[in-house]
Amino acid sequence: MSDGFTLRKKAILIALNSDTPDKSPKGYVDEPLLPLIMLVNSHKDYVTTSSCSGRICTYLEGLNESSAIELKQQQRSEPQEDSNHNTDRRSKDKEEEEEEEEEEEEEEAQIAAGYAENTSLAAVEAAKRAKGGQWLYVSHESIVITPEQDSRDQHWIIDTLFGSEAHRVVLMEDAMGDRTADMAKAQLVYFKFEPMILHIEAATPTAAKTFLNHSLFSGYRNSGILPSAKRTMLAIRSTLKIDAPIAYIPSTASSAHAATTTLTSMNTIVEPEPKIHLIVSLSYLRLLIEMSNDKFRMNTAQMSRFEKRLTEHLKEESDKSAKKGDQGEWEDKDARRERKRREGLLKQQEAAKARARVPKQEEMLTEQPIPSSPQDKQIEQ
Structure with a gap:
């Protein structure tokens, strides 16, 4: 993390x-x-x-892109009442550049919104066309x-x-x-x-x-x-x-x-x-x-x-650390239950085998003669 x-x-x-x-x-x-x-x-x-x-x-x-362009051209062609609107062409060009930059930033934000809502290409294109x-x-x-x-x-x-x-x-x-x-x-x-x-x-x-x-x-x-x-x-x-x-x-x-x-x-x-x-x-x-x-x-x-x-x-x-499998992989609920069931059966089988070995060992001990020591042999002579 x-x-x-x-x-x-x-x-x-x-x-x-x-x-x-x-x-x-x-x-x-x-x-x-x-x-x-x-x-x-x-x-x-x-x-x-x-x-x-x-x-x-x-x-x-909103207006699609073609309509927005037509509208912008129409507005530029309209006569303006301000007689000084052409006195500083450089200033006008700068304003247009700033407007275009703002439009590009807005379009990028709309594309990002399109991806957030729907990752399909059609949705992204729709987000690009949307204008207000x-x-x-x-x-x-x-x-x-x-x-x-x-x-x-x-x-x-x-x-x-x-x-x-x-x-x-x-x-x-x-x-x-x-x-x-x-x-x-x-x-x-x-x-x-x-x-x-x-x-x-x-x-x-x-x-x-x-x-x-x-x-x-x-x-x-x-x-x-x-x-x-x-x-x-x-x-x-x-x-x-x-x-x-x-x-x-x-x-x-x-x-x-x-x-x-x-x-x-x-x-x-x-x-x-x-x-x-x-x-x-x-x-x-x-x-x-x-x-x-x-x-x-x-x-x-x-x-x-x-x-x-x-x-x-x-x-x-x-708390996945308490749910690790035999190989260290993460388990879901059903897999963990199955693993625990198998482990329980295996323990039961091992316990049964251990209980079965105990009587056999006791029987073998009672049947075998106890070897006599050298001291016992001297007493018999």
């Missing part, structure tokens, strides 16, 4: 026990995960670095559907999933024209169900493999060891996931709105916000909600099984 791991674990545990909000949007650990996090952190070889107990959310992605996305709705619990909601129209779904942006939503039935036109460049809105995810740092690669095995046996088939040169990191994930596009903002509308927004401070021009066009029906959104509620129940049951397995195995593995 390295000193770096020990120090990082100590700092994380201090932060978890403090009242200061963490860096997550919620600011604190999800309550359903607390028992599992405490269990993992009680083991000397592991510490949790981030977690989520599961969530239903809608997400408006927006969470419209996030819930770490299932969505309760009341009888009152069932009895009236389903527009409550729009209010729930789109939150403060619900007034911008255009129903699929009310949309005009070809909805598929230009959607490749549009900002999409995604409905997501994301199951429990747990990021863990392990003290050694061997410890990471042991934890990974427990995770896979507990049903977290999408788990793995993350690539890192400095730390041994694990991502514990299941396949209980929904990720479906449900709406979009046309690229022309979003670019025009962004451009007028940048000019608002100078020209005081206020343009109406671009509409969010649904590409699915309300009944389909209702289906997604019900499917997510079912997956929430499956997610909770899976977490319970995982906690039970870790309780049985990790606590016993915390």
